[in-house]
Amino acid sequence: MKLELRGITKRFGALTANDHIDLVVTPGEIHCLLGENGAGKSTLMNVLYGLYQADEGEILLDDEVQHFSGPGDAMRAGIGMVHQHFMLVPVFTVAENVMLGHESTKAGGRLDLDAARARVREISDRFGFDVDPDARIEDLPVGVQQRVEIIKALSRNAGVLVFDEPTAVLTPQETDELIGIMKQLRDSGTAIVFITHKLREVREVADRITVIRLGQVVGEAEPTASNAELASLMVGRAVELTVDKTPARPGADALVLDDVHVYDLNGVPVVDGVSLTVRAGEILAIAGVQGNGQTELTEAIFGLQPQVTGRIVLDGEELTGRTVRQVLDAGAGFVPEDRQHDGLVPEFTIAENLMLDRADGEPFVRLGALRLKDLAAFAQERLRRFDIRAQGIGTRVGRLSGGNQQKVVLARELSRELRLFVAAQPTRGLDVGSIEFVHEQIVATRDAGVPVIVVSTELDEVVALADRIAVMYRGRVVGVVPADTPRDVLGLMMAGEAPQAVAA
Missing domain, CATH: 3.40.50.300 (P-loop containing nucleotide triphosphate hydrolases)
Incomplete structure (x- = not known):
């Protein structure tokens, strides 16, 4: 099944998440959509899957324009999605998850679990998945749970399969196994869209690469492109990809x-x-x-x-x-894993966030009074030293990009x-x-x-x-x-x- 996106545009208020994006994915091809988080990749796929409605543009399958009002329409048209966070019911078996939402019944109105089990075995045997249809999801390793997601999509005859950051929760061995599965699916004629920001995986599996930056397609590349070439397309400038460090000199x-x-x-x-x-x-x-x-x-x-x-x-x-x-x-200084919930107060300004762990005394508070000039001078210096891209220290942190938010956390924690x-x-x-x-x-x-x-x-x-x-x-x-x-x-x-x- 051939997939074509023409001029897809999606806006959220003043933000244009997708800006007239064109994309063609042909049967028997792994087309990689490469870009950093926030580039617009997942928004584009959510439009394709019927979760969002495009403001402009159209979706075509085998040259026919499609109109999806929800994921059910997309699935019936032959589009399947393997989400980064699995859409499985942990206490259900593999067969029960596969038939969920597409239940078939026997005479008397009973669920036809035997048909679901047979379908799981048939797909599992065809691709060498080795998945037990009667196993409960909560008892399965993460890599096997992902195979169940793939079986779900294939059981509904998906001709286009979207993998959205599929390796985020996998070990390296499970990642290698997934790449092998994707190649099998490609060779069977499935059109695959592979969304990722990991350059090594892109070069390993992609037949074609489209790079998105700030909601726009900024270029296409071959799998033979170097990591440096792909990174510069993603960011818009040359980037040093290796960590430059001398051997450690550990002490006590x-x-x-x-x-x-x-x-x-x-x-x-x-x-x-x-x-x-x-x-x-x-x-x-x-x-x-x-x-x-x-x-x-x-x-x-x-x-x-x-x-x-x-x-x-x-x-x-x-x-x-x-x-x-x-x-x-x-x-002790701490950069928590969730900067927005645990590292920052989004409604506070950059300057206010920079003083969060020193709001009860020197150098910013004396005799219960906030020393605004000292805070402003400190915040300006941190803004410059950590290259925080903002209009000024009075900008609310919630309006910054993810990278600049992380720089605010680092600037605060490394200032002591x-x-x-x-x-x-x-x-x-x-x-x-x-x-x-x-x-x-x-x-x-x-x-x-x-x-x-x-x-x-x-x-x-x-x-x-x-x-x-x-x-x-x-x-x-x-x-x-x-x-x-x-x-x-x-x-x-x-x-x-x-x-x-x-x-x-």
């Missing part, structure tokens, strides 16, 4: 975690006996698929988790049981004398130009002798920044390995394999 043990447990509201351990040491002047990167306890571990360090046992010690000073304010006052710096998902959603800047700041902090923890689900980022790598799986540290550990070994560790077993 600075942060010590000893048998740390974090419990959820039901008393279940989400961090299960973690012991780690971070030395002054080194970057310890914590790798792992999202949801394996990394978030809770960083929050425990900063007093954000209510149920914590074990010991957290910084330079011999006990942090366990302290409030967030006390941890910050001890010299630090004894510890923790950055969780520091470049999530940023363009490659902003990533370059953030990495430079993290390395500079390490080089100043500060112990640094970086938590990232992006394996390329982990490998580029780390002096040592700790891998977490289901709340435990599987192992701590050197930064030059091969990617395939790290991938197996992310799936729960101990490094000794991997080496064997």
Whole structure:
């Protein structure tokens, strides 16, 4: 099935998310839609899938104009979508999820689960998916759940299949398996749209590449294009893609975690006996698929988790049981993984956000009065030094791009004398130009002798920044390995394999 988008335009108030976008995807082709978060890729696909209505333009399938009022229309026309966040019911079986919304019945009105099971087996056997139709979704690994999403789409005879950032929750091995599946689907005649911002994956799987920047198509490229060429198309300028850092010169043990447990509201351990040491002047990167306890571990360090046992010690000073304010006052800086909810107050100005962790005293408050001139001078200097693109320090942070919001968080956290710096998902959603800047700041902090923890689900980022790598799986540290550990070994560790077993 041939897909054609002609002049698709989608506006949200004054914002034009898609600006007269043209795209053609032919049967038996993997067409990669490349661009950073916020470029307009997902908006375009939501228009295609009937979730949004275009303000201008038209969608054609096999040269016939389509009119979709919702996803049901798109599915009936032969369009399937594999979402980044799976649309599955955890307590249902594979077969029940596949037939959901397209139920068939036997005589007497009973659901025909046998037909659904047969359909799952037929598709699974055809593509080598190895999926049990009677398995419950909540019992399946993430990579297998994604196969169920693909089976759902194929069971409805999708001729066009859209993969929206499909590798965000996968280990490297699962990513390789998905790429193999996509190639199988292409070879069977399916037209595939692959949405991503990961250059390595693009070059591995794409037959054609279209680059979107700020809602517009800015160019097309062949898979033979270099990472540097693709990055410059995405950002609009040349970008340094490698992290420029000298070997670490680690000092004494600075942060010590000893048998740390974090419990959820039901008393279940989400961090299960973690012991780690971070030395002054080194970057310890914590790798792992999202949801394996990394978030809770960083929050425990900063007093954000209510149920914590074990010991957290910084330079011999006990942090366990302290409030967030006390941890910050001890010299710890924190970039949380969700900058908009946990790192910033969107309705506050840039200047106000820059003083959030020092709003109760010097240098910005004296005798209960805010020293506006001192704050303004400080904010102007941070604006300049961190290249925060805004009209001025009075701009509300919620109006800034994701990259500039992250720069505000970094500017605030790195403006104090630090004894510890923790950055969780520091470049999530940023363009490659902003990533370059953030990495430079993290390395500079390490080089100043500060112990640094970086938590990232992006394996390329982990490998580029780390002096040592700790891998977490289901709340435990599987192992701590050197930064030059091969990617395939790290991938197996992310799936729960101990490094000794991997080496064997």
